[in-house]
Amino acid sequence: MSKYSDIRDAAYEANMQLPKLNLVLFTFGNVSAADRDLGVFAIKPSGVPYKDLTPDDMVIVDFEGVTVKGKMRPSSDTLTHAVLYKHWEKIGGIVHTHSTYATAWAQAQRDIPNYGTTHADYTTVDIPCAPPMSDEMIQGDYEYQTGFQIMNCLQEKGYSYEEVEMMLVGNHAPFTWGKTANKAVHNSAVLETIAHMAYLSEQIRPNNPRLQDSLIKKHFERKHGPNSYYGQ
Amino acid sequence: MSKYSDIRDAAYEANMQLPKLNLVLFTFGNVSAADRDLGVFAIKPSGVPYKDLTPDDMVIVDFEGVTVKGKMRPSSDTLTHAVLYKHWEKIGGIVHTHSTYATAWAQAQRDIPNYGTTHADYTTVDIPCAPPMSDEMIQGDYEYQTGFQIMNCLQEKGYSYEEVEMMLVGNHAPFTWGKTANKAVHNSAVLETIAHMAYLSEQIRPNNPRLQDSLIKKHFERKHGPNSYYGQ
Amino acid sequence: MSKYSDIRDAAYEANMQLPKLNLVLFTFGNVSAADRDLGVFAIKPSGVPYKDLTPDDMVIVDFEGVTVKGKMRPSSDTLTHAVLYKHWEKIGGIVHTHSTYATAWAQAQRDIPNYGTTHADYTTVDIPCAPPMSDEMIQGDYEYQTGFQIMNCLQEKGYSYEEVEMMLVGNHAPFTWGKTANKAVHNSAVLETIAHMAYLSEQIRPNNPRLQDSLIKKHFERKHGPNSYYGQ
Amino acid sequence: MSKYSDIRDAAYEANMQLPKLNLVLFTFGNVSAADRDLGVFAIKPSGVPYKDLTPDDMVIVDFEGVTVKGKMRPSSDTLTHAVLYKHWEKIGGIVHTHSTYATAWAQAQRDIPNYGTTHADYTTVDIPCAPPMSDEMIQGDYEYQTGFQIMNCLQEKGYSYEEVEMMLVGNHAPFTWGKTANKAVHNSAVLETIAHMAYLSEQIRPNNPRLQDSLIKKHFERKHGPNSYYGQ
Numbered sequence: 001m002s003k004y005s006d007i008r009d010a011a012y013e014a015n016m017q018l019p020k021l022n023l024v025l026f027t028f029g030n031v032s033a034a035d036r037d038l039g040v041f042a043i044k045p046s047g048v049p050y051k052d053l054t055p056d057d058m059v060i061v062d063f064e065g066v067t068v069k070g071k072m073r074p075s076s077d078t079l080t081h082a083v084l085y086k087h088w089e090k091i092g093g094i095v096h097t098h099s100t101y102a103t104a105w106a107q108a109q110r111d112i113p114n115y116g117t118t119h120a121d122y123t124t125v126d127i128p129c130a131p132p133m134s135d136e137m138i139q140g141d142y143e144y145q146t147g148f149q150i151m152n153c154l155q156e157k158g159y160s161y162e163e164v165e166m167m168l169v170g171n172h173a174p175f176t177w178g179k180t181a182n183k184a185v186h187n188s189a190v191l192e193t194i195a196h197m198a199y200l201s202e203q204i205r206p207n208n209p210r211l212q213d214s215l216i217k218k219h220f221e222r223k224h225g226p227n228s229y230y231g232q
Numbered sequence: 233m234s235k236y237s238d239i240r241d242a243a244y245e246a247n248m249q250l251p252k253l254n255l256v257l258f259t260f261g262n263v264s265a266a267d268r269d270l271g272v273f274a275i276k277p278s279g280v281p282y283k284d285l286t287p288d289d290m291v292i293v294d295f296e297g298v299t300v301k302g303k304m305r306p307s308s309d310t311l312t313h314a315v316l317y318k319h320w321e322k323i324g325g326i327v328h329t330h331s332t333y334a335t336a337w338a339q340a341q342r343d344i345p346n347y348g349t350t351h352a353d354y355t356t357v358d359i360p361c362a363p364p365m366s367d368e369m370i371q372g373d374y375e376y377q378t379g380f381q382i383m384n385c386l387q388e389k390g391y392s393y394e395e396v397e398m399m400l401v402g403n404h405a406p407f408t409w410g411k412t413a414n415k416a417v418h419n420s421a422v423l424e425t426i427a428h429m430a431y432l433s434e435q436i437r438p439n440n441p442r443l444q445d446s447l448i449k450k451h452f453e454r455k456h457g458p459n460s461y462y463g464q
Numbered sequence: 465m466s467k468y469s470d471i472r473d474a475a476y477e478a479n480m481q482l483p484k485l486n487l488v489l490f491t492f493g494n495v496s497a498a499d500r501d502l503g504v505f506a507i508k509p510s511g512v513p514y515k516d517l518t519p520d521d522m523v524i525v526d527f528e529g530v531t532v533k534g535k536m537r538p539s540s541d542t543l544t545h546a547v548l549y550k551h552w553e554k555i556g557g558i559v560h561t562h563s564t565y566a567t568a569w570a571q572a573q574r575d576i577p578n579y580g581t582t583h584a585d586y587t588t589v590d591i592p593c594a595p596p597m598s599d600e601m602i603q604g605d606y607e608y609q610t611g612f613q614i615m616n617c618l619q620e621k622g623y624s625y626e627e628v629e630m631m632l633v634g635n636h637a638p639f640t641w642g643k644t645a646n647k648a649v650h651n652s653a654v655l656e657t658i659a660h661m662a663y664l665s666e667q668i669r670p671n672n673p674r675l676q677d678s679l680i681k682k683h684f685e686r687k688h689g690p691n692s693y694y695g696q
Numbered sequence: 697m698s699k700y701s702d703i704r705d706a707a708y709e710a711n712m713q714l715p716k717l718n719l720v721l722f723t724f725g726n727v728s729a730a731d732r733d734l735g736v737f738a739i740k741p742s743g744v745p746y747k748d749l750t751p752d753d754m755v756i757v758d759f760e761g762v763t764v765k766g767k768m769r770p771s772s773d774t775l776t777h778a779v780l781y782k783h784w785e786k787i788g789g790i791v792h793t794h795s796t797y798a799t800a801w802a803q804a805q806r807d808i809p810n811y812g813t814t815h816a817d818y819t820t821v822d823i824p825c826a827p828p829m830s831d832e833m834i835q836g837d838y839e840y841q842t843g844f845q846i847m848n849c850l851q852e853k854g855y856s857y858e859e860v861e862m863m864l865v866g867n868h869a870p871f872t873w874g875k876t877a878n879k880a881v882h883n884s885a886v887l888e889t890i891a892h893m894a895y896l897s898e899q900i901r902p903n904n905p906r907l908q909d910s911l912i913k914k915h916f917e918r919k920h921g922p923n924s925y926y927g928q
Binding site: 025026027028045046047048072073076098100101103104105106107108109110132133135138139142171172173199202203 | 811812813814882885886889892893894896897899900901904905907908910911914918925926927928
């Protein structure tokens with residue numbers, strides 16, 4: 001039994017949730033699960049349909065993006081995952097999808113405004129949309145630079161990756177993360193729902209106002225504050 | 233066999249309908265079922281996924297919001313349910329969801345206009361959206377105040393909770409109720425459909441007019457009036 | 465074996481297709497199947513959930529709307545069916561639903577413009593939306609008058625019920641018909657798709673133009689003309 | 697065992713994917729699979745519901761549109777397939793559907809703008825919408841002319857059918873193709889997703905700008921360029 005079996009299974013299980021949650025078409029999307037002690041993560045192989053996937057297909061990669069173990073080529077987005085794991089020490093899982101509503105906002109290069117408590121239950125701020133990358137970054141080491149684009153956007157806005165676990169990359173699609181691969185998948189599904197609702201609210205009421213601060217704070221803190229009282 | 237087994241089972245069955253009717257994602261949403269003679273209600277435990285739920289997980293709470301029986305912490309929205317049961321003596325079930333279309337209207341802080349007979353089959357008036365709560369109410373006993381916000385909104389509009397069994401809370405999401413938990417779930421699904429149709433009608437025809445009074449009355453009364461002739 | 469068993473089974477099978485085709489929520493909607501020789505039709509009982517329905521629950525009604533056989537009360541829309549069967553001698557099935565997109569157009573009191581070949585495969589004209597009924601008609605024998613509202617609308621526009629097998633009743637919802645109950649259900653599903661696409665096309669291009677006449681004619685006639693060559 | 701069994705099975709399997717991918721209602725849509733050595737293709741019979749389809753129902757047709765083998769009449773769109781196979785020597789499969797979002801764009805007679813990497817993963821240009829055909833073409837050999845309308849549109853825009861494997865025909869619906877029937881079906885599903893996202897992006901941000909050239913090139917080439925690194 002491999003020392004990687006825990007993250008291999010976690011990555012496999014989390015990847016298999018994406019089609020069940022209607023977050024992916026065909027092979028679009030990938031999930032990884034990291035082992036902080038071993039300094040590696042397990043990630044989906046590139047271009048393999050979910051129905052053909054087995055736990056053994058997961059590829060083990062280190063935080064520089066070098067494959068440590070695996071018969072297949074890892075996801076083409078592997079370097080983005082590697083950069084984020086390297087710099088954000090407390091995350092254990094990352095998800096990338098092209099889910100319909102979140103991607104539509106990314107294509108429109110807009111942050112998703114905080115319009116309701118469903119959103120505020122997850123973050124106090126608008127879901128940030130990183131600007132599209134410069135031609136230089138794109139023509140360079142694209143997937144590696146995508147990781148930096150994500151990190152720089154959060155930093156410029158002054159947000160911590162522990163507070164804001166979901167983001168859009170302009171003209172591209174969403175990325176989410178969390179303490180585990182499972183939590184990152186959870187965040188992807190929530191982001192898709194938030195994106196759908198925000199789109200509808202703007203159609204129902206053009207120039208829809210954001211949520212008042214006290215309600216944002218209340219909802220975020222009842223789930224995440226020091227005195228949170230949601231869940232068991 | 234517990235004296236609470238009837239409401240425990242009713243609450244469990246009604247909660248399990250929410251994912252089947254596509255009204256909830258993950259643990260969002262909760263249903264309760266009341267026993268008027270015993271002065272208590274059974275409610276979903278907080279943050280437990282529907283697939284893991286069992287009838288025994290339901291928590292028994294009195295109308296002051298105090299847990300009477302149960303191993304788990306009740307829904308974080310329990311106090312809202314308690315307030316409504318205490319003041320509205322004829323209801324036997326309450327549902328709270330974040331269903332997509334109804335929540336989009338709540339986020340837009342708009343009443344849902346009565347645009348057709350699907351709506352008029354359930355209520356003669358627009359589905360009211362309570363204004364977002366004041367900072368004071370939010371920072372105070374939030375879930376308790378949510379109950380009052382719902383009651384005050386109905387009262388100000390001069391509606392009875394027996395006539396109008398569904399409502400939006402501004403910037404938050406829908407609440408529905410009824411004589412049984414089952415009927416309250418039914419109302420949640422209907423509200424989601426009404427919210428979807430009203431959104432579409434406004435897109436298809438901006439400044440869409442309301443339904444004429446005679447048609448509203450006809451449809452409401454054929455289902456709910458003294459001479460109703462719908463059903464068996 | 466009853467002489468009504470053919471239409472009883474046809475009505476049952478056709479009713480059971482409605483939830484499978486996502487055209488109804490709960491008990492909304494009803495299908496009937498007529499026997500022209502016997503001068504009766506079989507129709508869904510009022511307010512019975514589809515999952516509980518059995519062939520024996522179908523109610524046999526004559527073209528005056530009088531129940532001939534059956535343990536249950538027929539659909540509350542029975543008189544509308546009776547009027548149409550009485551006056552349109554070549555139809556064998558009728559469907560009424562509150563399907564989401566078609567109902568949204570009915571609520572907007574708009575004809576559905578003929579925007580593409582999917583529509584032209586079924587009819588050369590816009591799908592008519594009958595105006596909402598007068599207060600007098602509504603307060604009178606409502607379901608009976610609904611039948612006349614449908615017939616009058618077609619007649620005023622100069623359409624035959626054999627050419628146009630689908631319609632909206634303003635502020636209410638769609639009705640479809642056909643030579644059999646099965647074909648009427650087919651038309652309901654097609655109408656919902658046409659309504660969805662027409663809505664989207666108007667969003668994608670405001671003031672979207674109708675289809676050119678030659679293309680309408682071509683598509684309608686390859687399916688329905690004397691030299692049709694679609695199907696086996 | 698027939699020499700046509702390979703394309704017969706390929707066409708059958710590919711046709712059966714259409715309802716699973718929610719790309720067709722009833723009998724709408726058809727897939728064909730070609731054998732270049734034999735100079736024929738297998739195609740769905742006209743108007744047969746997918747649930748009743750068997751591999752033996754596929755009709756074998758040559759590139760002039762003449763049936764070579766088969767008990768049933770081939771799809772009414774057979775001549776369109778024949779024209780494309782005859783002129784585009786490297787394609788092995790063609791799909792025609794009336795999928796909702798792609799058809800809505802076709803009805804609006806608009807190219808689908810390249811708004812994001814999901815689109816750029818498949819083509820560098822906007823998805824072309826051929827103008828509606830002239831009255832003459834429509835009244836002539838309609839399905840044959842539809843093939844020429846598709847080819848002419850690509851040619852006028854200067855695109856190769858190997859680079860652009862999907863298109864809309866104005867006022868009608870989408871056509872896609874590829875090296876195999878399977879790949880053509882894949883393209884139909886992707887086109888529907890792209891059409892959905894582009895529609896949403898324009899709603900979220902009117903006058904939404906296209907993707908920058910460097911990002912289009914990057915995404916297209918990582919999947920299709922000489923140094924592609926997507927997949928195994």
